[in-house]
Amino acid sequence: MADDEAILRIELVDQPRHKDLLDKKNVDSGVLKKCIKELDEYFRGERKNFSVKLKKQGTDFQKNVWDALETIPFGKTVSYEDIAMKIGNKKAVRAVGLANGKNPHWIIVPCHRVIGKSGKLTGYASGLDRKEWLLEHEKRVA
16 A cells, blocks of 8 residues: 555555555555565565665654664564664563564565564564565575
8 A cells, every 4th residue: 555655554465454445546656566566576586675665654663663674684584682672672572573563564674584582483463474484585585
């Protein structure tokens, strides 16, 4: 979903979080077409970074977490604690997890690259099977 300037959110067709917004299709948006092209390139293994503009709508804390997620290199993982430390609040590990789960720009803002401190895959709003697939995809492409 996009406005004339930026991507507002990315939804799964089979698991939409905001079903009320799915009727508001804006396929004619140049921003949306660019996003679809870049996502297609990502899934084909031809793109590691995105250039499409995003409009991040959330609390200041959530935006700080999402900004920190964008610094995780392609094909790498970090822990929730690493992100908490990066935003300057080591004790905010659980809050980081909650903000991660509300990321409206998943894949582009790579919340899938955040794993448990033990190295175990933990929660993912779109399902652990998708998280595992994305991490394996990036490992193959990297």
